[in-house]
Structures are given as C-alpha cells and as structure tokens.
Amino acid sequence: MENEELKHILWTSVLFYRSPDVETTACVLLSTKAIYFILDDTASSLTNQSMMWTWHPSEHKDTDFLISFCFTLKLKDLQSINVGLFDQYFRVVGPSADHIISCLTRDGYGTHRFLQQLMMVLSLLEKVPSPEPSELDFYSQFGNKSTGKMENYELVHSSKVKFVYPSEEEIGDLTFIVAERKTPQAPSHSFNILLYVLVFQVHVVPGQTTQNQTVLQPKTLILTSTDVFLLDEDHISYPLPEFAKEPPQRDKYRLTDARRIRDLDRVLMGYQTYPQALTLVFDDVPGPDLLCHLTMDHFAESEGKGDRTQGLGGAEGEVQWCIFVPGADSRERLISLLARQWETLCVLS
Numbered sequence: 001m002e003n004e005e006l007k008h009i010l011w012t013s014v015l016f017y018r019s020p021d022v023e024t025t026a027c028v029l030l031s032t033k034a035i036y037f038i039l040d041d042t043a044s045s046l047t048n049q050s051m052m053w054t055w056h057p058s059e060h061k062d063t064d065f066l067i068s069f070c071f072t073l074k075l076k077d078l079q080s081i082n083v084g085l086f087d088q089y090f091r092v093v094g095p096s097a098d099h100i101i102s103c104l105t106r107d108g109y110g111t112h113r114f115l116q117q118l119m120m121v122l123s124l125l126e127k128v129p130s131p132e133p134s135e136l137d138f139y140s141q142f143g144n145k146s147t148g149k150m151e152n153y154e155l156v157h158s159s160k161v162k163f164v165y166p167s168e169e170e171i172g173d174l175t176f177i178v179a180e181r182k183t184p185q186a187p188s189h190s191f192n193i194l195l196y197v198l199v200f201q202v203h204v205v206p207g208q209t210t211q212n213q214t215v216l217q218p219k220t221l222i223l224t225s226t227d228v229f230l231l232d233e234d235h236i237s238y239p240l241p242e243f244a245k246e247p248p249q250r251d252k253y254r255l256t257d258a259r260r261i262r263d264l265d266r267v268l269m270g271y272q273t274y275p276q277a278l279t280l281v282f283d284d285v286p287g288p289d290l291l292c293h294l295t296m297d298h299f300a301e302s303e304g305k306g307d308r309t310q311g312l313g314g315a316e317g318e319v320q321w322c323i324f325v326p327g328a329d330s331r332e333r334l335i336s337l338l339a340r341q342w343e344t345l346c347v348l349s
Contacts, residue, residue, distance in 0.1 A: 017100035
C-alpha cells in the first residue's frame with residue numbers, strides 16, 4: 001500500500017479458526033497498514049481458508065521471487081487481541097471467522113514484543129471519533145448486562161482495538177482441572193500453578209527405512225508443587241467469538257498425562273535433533289516412594305545415555321516424557337523449578 005512501512009517480523013506457529021487442527025509455521029509481518037501471515041506449504045491443507053489467500057503460489061509461477069501462501073488482515077479490520085496465559089500465545093480477531101488467527105509463539109518475550117509494536121502502530125492510525133452517547137433508560141442503566149461470558153480483563157486502545165487478558169477465573173479453572181488429579185495425601189495448597197508453558201512432546205516413530213522419524217505433538221505443560229501435567233489445549237476457539245452460536249466441540253483443556261515429581265528418577269538434557277529437549281524419566285512402580293540420593297548426575301547431560309532417550313517407555317518400570325521447549329527462558333525456568341521441587345519433596349522432606 002502507499003506509504004506503508006514494515007515495523008516488526010515474528011516467526012511463529014499459527015492456527016486458523018476454520019482449521020483448528022492444522023498448526024503451520026508462519027512469518028508474521030507487521031506494517032503500518034496490515035498484518036501479513038506468510039505461511040509454509042502446509043497451508044495447502046487449509047481447505048476452508050483457500051478463498052482468503054492474498055497471494056497464492058500457483059498465481060505467480062513466473063516470478064523470480066518465490067513466496068508461499070499469504071494471508072492479510074488490514075489493521076482497520078482488526079477488532080481485538082486475546083492474550084493467552086503467561087503471554088505464551090495471542091489471538092487476533094477480525095470481522096469474521098476467516099479473520100481469527102492464533103499465534104502460538106510459545107515465548108512470553110516474543111508475544112510481549114509483538115503486542116508492544118502493534119500498539120505503537122495502532123496509535124499511528126487516524127483516530128475515529130467516539131459516537132455521542134445516546135440517552136439511556138432506567139433498564140439500560142441498571143439492568144443485568146451479563147452476557148454469560150467470562151469477563152476477562154480488557155484494555156481498549158485509542159484505536160478502538162480491544163486487548164483482552166486472562167482473568168483470575170481462567171487460572172482458577174485450570175487449577176481446578178489439575179487439582180482433580182491430586183492424590184489423597186496431597187494438600188490442596190500444593191496445587192498452585194508454578195509454571196504454565198506451551199511445549200512439544202517428541203515422539204520417535206520407526207521409519208520404513210533405517211532412519212526414524214521425529215513427530216512433535218503440541219502440548220501444554222503445567223507444573224505444581226507436587227505434580228507435572230501434560231494437557232491438550234484449544235488455543236483458537238476461546239474466548240467464544242461474538243458470532244459463535246454454540247460452544248466449541250472441544251473443551252479448552254483436556255488432561256492427557258500426569259506424574260508425581262517425587263516419582264521423577266532423572267532428567268536427561270539434550271536431544272540429537274532438538275538440543276533444547278528434556279527427557280523426564282519417571283518411575284512407574286506403584287507403592288511407597290523410593291527416594292533416591294540427590295547427586296549432580298540427577299540433572300545430567302544425555303551424552304552417553306542416548307540409548308535411553310529415544311523411546312517413550314524406557315526401561316521396564318519407567319515412563320519417559322521427551323519435551324521440546326522452544327523458548328530458552330522457559331526451558332531454564334522449567335529445569336530450575338523442577339529441580340527445586342524435587343529436592344524439597346525427596347531430600348528435605
């Protein structure tokens with residue numbers, strides 16, 4: 001567009017509202033006029049979104065500059081931004097279902113930086129004068145205005161774009177879900193959430209040839225004082241858009257696995273393909289807690305132990321979680337909190 005200037009670039013995974021099961025990589029370009037989503041070739045499977053492409057590879061075969069699928073959301077059409085828990089993702093909402101996209105940055109700093117730049121760009125837009133308030137009757141002023149939707153914390157920008165942040169109720173709902181899994185011996189206060197982070201669970205699938213294939217499955221990891229949880233989370237359907245006439249088919253959170261921290265036997269750091277991956281090895285033997293002696297080898301590099309990091313089952317009586325944490329800060333915090341809680345439960349208690 002005329003007088004358009006590029007302000008920020010963000011690499012992230014994205015989800016489209018009409019294709020909630022297809023996560024694709026995107027280069028997000030923020031300009032003074034629009035937000036551009038340049039997608040990789042997996043976007044060809046987004047059949048419900050096919051009519052919305054600003055740029056399609058088949059239309060520009062003869063150009064020297066190769067570009068994949070591109071989706072454009074003009075800033076003047078932007079209505080709201082939903083910020084996920086602990087800034088792990090955000091959702092942009094436009095005028096229709098085709099214009100709802102979640103950006104799974106899995107990085108609080110990346111989310112904060114993008115939103116900061118977006119607010120600056122929105123401040124440059126021509127201000128739209130507020131309409132004159134109409135005269136309200138008694139029932140409009142004092143009647144029940146509840147819509148039945150969760151009242152999140154909202155920040156209305158001068159451009160009229162809403163920035164919606166999670167409410168305490170959302171944290172409470174998530175705490176309740178993990179607290180349902182607690183053991184009878186665990187006190188209720190131990191289920192305060194210490195860490196919420198979006199990760200990938202790494203699965204190694206035997207290939208048809210000699211080389212195995214690595215599959216990354218998106219997960220939400222929750223760490224409490226006594227347990228660690230893996231959940232499937234719907235990042236695109238909630239909060240419900242204004243046009244939604246019925247609840248989504250999936251719950252926002254679905255618990256898939258849970259382990260006690262005191263059952264953690266060792267943590268292996270490093271992975272052949274994903275160096276930021278952690279392999280959490282849990283004892284899968286029911287009965288009394290078997291407290292092992294705390295040594296420096298408990299949190300050790302996986303070098304020399306590669307034969308024990310590849311599978312999900314590990315040795316007999318063991319369960320392995322191989323977790324890829326994209327954000328370096330989140331990875332270090334997970335290691336630090338996990339080590340602290342393990343020492344508290346298994347050494348100091």
